[in-house]
Amino acid sequence: MTSRRTKVLAGLALAIPLLLPGAATADDHEPTLYIGSATGGSVAGISFADEDILAHDLVNGGWTKYFDGSDVGLRWNDVNAFHVADDGSLLLTLERPQRIEGRWVDDSDVIAFSPTSLGEHTAGSFEMVLDGSDVGLSKWSEDIDAIAVTPDERLLLSTTGRLRVPRTSGGTLQSTDEDLIVFDAESLGEQTAGTFERYFDGSDVGLRRESEDIWGAWVEPDTGDIAMTTRGNYQVPDLSGDKEDVIVFEPTSLGITTTGSFYPGWDGDDHGLSGQRLDGLSVDLGQQTGDPQFQASLTNDWVSGWNFTPDATVTVTIYDTLGGTALFTGTPPTDPDGNFHLDPGTTGIDLMPGTYIEVDDRTLVMEPLTFDTFDPTNDILAGTANPGTTIGFGIGNETAGFDGTTTADSTGNWNVDLSTQFDLTADMGGQAWISDTDGDQTIAEPPPI
Known part of the structure; x- marks a missing residue:
């Protein structure tokens, strides 16, 4: 299939939201x-x-x-x-x-x-x-x-x-x-x-x-x-x-x-x-009614989640490490769809690998992850993680998107060449993520172009 205009969104363009982690589709359907x-x-x-x-x-x-x-x-x-x-x-x-x-x-x-x-x-x-x-x-x-x-x-x-x-x-x-x-x-x-x-x-x-x-x-x-x-x-x-x-x-x-x-x-x-x-x-089209999940960004220090109880609150506690000192506790509200967001201006915390986060009864130990290269000229994405780690990625704007997975090599580098699959443009955003065993995610975001 060849095109000068691409609008590929996670498998079938018209039907599926761009699968950045914050728009993850429910597991049950x-x-x-x-x-x-x-x-x-x-x-x-x-x-x-x-x-x-x-x-x-x-x-x-x-x-x-x-x-x-x-x-x-x-x-x-x-x-x-x-x-x-x-x-x-x-x-x-x-x-x-x-x-x-x-x-x-x-x-x-x-x-x-x-x-x-x-x-x-x-x-x-x-x-x-x-x-x-x-x-x-x-x-x-x-x-x-x-x-x-x-x-x-x-x-x-x-x-x-x-x-x-x-x-x-x-x-x-x-x-x-x-x-x-x-x-x-x-x-x-x-x-x-x-x-x-x-x-x-x-x-x-x-x-x-x-x-x-x-x-x-x-x-x-x-x-x-x-x-x-x-x-x-x-x-x-x-x-x-x-x-x-x-x-x-x-x-x-x-x-x-x-x-x-x-x-x-x-x-x-x-x-x-x-x-x-x-x-x-x-x-x-599926149903987006799965278990609550959350994600936290190493790059921009925010924490957000979805599928929590709508129009309620969640309890978020951030520790320096698993079993360590509590650095922040808060109860942000959820919107009518069960989403919440905490920005760094509220938490005052610099999230880093090893940071331990609790959101109600869900937990996440943040993994090492960077998203260092977003190259629209050569259609390249790249970053680092622990060797052998599976990394999800998603990039796009309002009219086009692409998502997939890759694996960090033995030196801890990951690289995705999209030159034969997708045309990156400077107006696109993106994320890379590592999911833990129950789906909560460490996020890294690319540097500004």
Whole structure:
């Protein structure tokens, strides 16, 4: 994936906060990317087929099989589009017509799967959501190959080719395979009724070639940004790539006249899916309701935390060492989200390696860590820590970001060369951190440029 504009935020740009420690995502429900492939293969030791759906943890990088289509009668078919609902149920469409639970399901239909179990032992039941033949989807070119849900919970779809369907505003809507159309339902299920309008016109924003057929889509519910996969190679203004990418469209207008810009979202090449042709796509944004955690900066001497009791206070005590002398005790307030912050003007303490901090029942012994180099010219980050220590890092501004981990070498130096991955700019901020066993962090910040 190549771009002159980068907006990569921790795995999937539109969905995930920049994962500096202060914005850490809850452990109990991490943001997840759901992906399907038009071919079989394996990733992280997990074998999958085209009727399966994979789940990728966007924070920790792990893979699992979310839906095993062969367990529920889809072994000889391809789940070529899907949407994962908040309750774990699925909307699906199939590449080929098939009889399911006594009913004929066409490739222009959308069905719902209500699971009783998921993963390697998938079980559950199906029901009809949209009978395409009831609403004008009857030709071979009108087979559905992408589905999503709009922020106002209407069904979006794209088809394999040209279509003609009833338009909500009257007359006939004509659309092509690089578009998304929205269904204004009057009824759903076995007796589907309703009409369509254009939601996204791909030709307006550079999707015109046969290989740029939309094969997967997901809409971020708060911003309206649209994540999508394409049939093959794509080239739009400032961005090009291939069938293994998830790209994101940030709209300024939608509908008959679509305007906006694309930015990179996620690259399968970087996560074990090289050579796969991605089709279905969905995202779970996760929940930020994990255990309380805090961090303290060696560079700027502040202490802050999150996920504590909202609109209350925490007790912070700073000692010179573990078992040593208490240098400061205070009870800063938490905000409505459970966050607190203590600046050095309040504590008067110069934090250093070995400083021991208690926040309620959580503790941290600060580790040796520096962040000495932030070089936008050569895209280099560097610093020091104890040899063999794992260091997390995150850098970014309001429109672009990058995070990752590295390890200090045998001399205690760590170095990250981002020249082939990310363009550092002088207006970006950053942090490096070392996490203890329960997630509290020693922070170092780079010098001013």
